[in-house]
Amino acid sequence: MNDHARATMTADALRTTEAARPKLYYRHALAVRVMHWINVVALTIMLMSGLQIFNAHPALYTGDSSYSGRPAWLEIGAREDAQGRAVGFTRLFGHEFTTTGVLGVSTDDGRTYAQGFPSWLTIPSHQWLAMARTWHFFFAWIFVINGVCFIVYTIASRHLARDLLPTGDDVRGIGRSIVDHVRFRHPTGEAAKRYNVLQKLAYLFVVFVLLPLIVLMGLGMSPRLDTLFGGWVDWFGGRQTVRSIHFIVAWLLVAFVLVHVFEVIVTGLWNNVRSMITGRYRIPQEKRDA
């Protein structure tokens, strides 16, 4: 390596550290980071073991009972075609779709299985209701304890008031924030230290609406806890409606995670991931040539 090259490298390195060092901002408190990752593990396992539980009777109904004379609004199943091949189908509000390979019938290790959701999406991977329930109910406790801790923490530490509740300016700026999201225009400088208003609303909706709702709907499937208040599940339409809501909210949470991960990637994957591990976030600067 010649001197010129070495000098250039040093200068580059210096410029990089100078540019980066002062702008690392401590964004996420340790408690938030720990609870975030516990939640990732718990929710992933709850989703996958939940789908295995669903596979034991892959059909959803409304009302108190599954045998009321009304058909299931969603049903996943398997049948044989004229050639004797296994066909997976999904029936949604009376419309039938062939979903071989993903729903109803799937292939794993070269063998074809009749299974609602495919083995790569479920814990355990193959039909085993008892074990799926064992996983689900254990991680339900982890998830609920973690969630209660998070809610207490956000209130006590003022994380909720300071970072999550939208301000008046936020509310007035919703229209602009929507346009910014659609155009992938992300906040820079000071603005990047705060959550934007859509982000705040999404987090609040997930933490205070979807997550409590999915827990409540889970409890609503318990024949023992249904005894409270003379059958409180009927306020939500009955046990089979409650089971449907539990399933729908699970997929709304998946949709949230997809959007969340998408935003994490487009606003700087490593920077975001680092801030959720070490707490440090590099403030994105406005591009001068932009």
Place this chain on the structure above:
Amino acid sequence: MHDARRRFLARVVASLSALGVAGCDRLSQTDWFPKVLGVADPLNHKLARLATRKAMAQEFTPADLSPTFRSNGTAEPDNAQYAALAANRFADYALEVDGLVAKPRRFTLAELRALPSRTQITRHDCVEGWSAIGKWQGAKLSALLDLVQPAQNARYVVFHCADPMEEGGTAPYYESIDMDDAYHVQTILAYALNDASLPIKNGAPIRLRVERQLGYKHAKYVTRLELVESFAHIAGGNGGYWEDQGYQWYAGI
């Protein structure tokens, strides 16, 4: 370059998730891991007892009845003795009650029908996820227990059944409940479903209704009640046929 990186990342994610699922499968196969996860069961039971010790299961109206009450599990016990009883319309049937009781005895079907009874329209929730609504009539288990007088140390009622669960007539179905559930108002030995004699597919002549638990606790084809202090010595030792296959003993969730 970007494409190669994206392909690499996709492969990393796919391998990690496959590793995750495989890891969970391997953990499920061990002896110890499901036991660790199982700490949640007694916790769930204790919490339910705290909140709902004597609470009543929801009851419904005739308008809510399922058009037909589905049969699940055994529909026709593979048992010659049972077949003989069924052929004679259960005229020779008797329910044996023994174990930790002061007065062990047998109850004929007529004697069971003469006990204080209860009629209830309730929702049956299967562990698989479906529900059905039926009208049940049967002898209150509490009334039967008052006659046989359980000993102080009796902690569970075990229900021995006529239906074998494995080839060759082995592994008879059984279940167990604690004394809280045994004395619960809605716990009955049902002999009628939807105003008719209990059909064979639903557990004739006698099935348990323990309304605040899942379907597998509602033992069908019951032939004997045994009061015990512990069920560790019975079959797999977990208190029921499905419990021996890994299902929760407390089936309130």
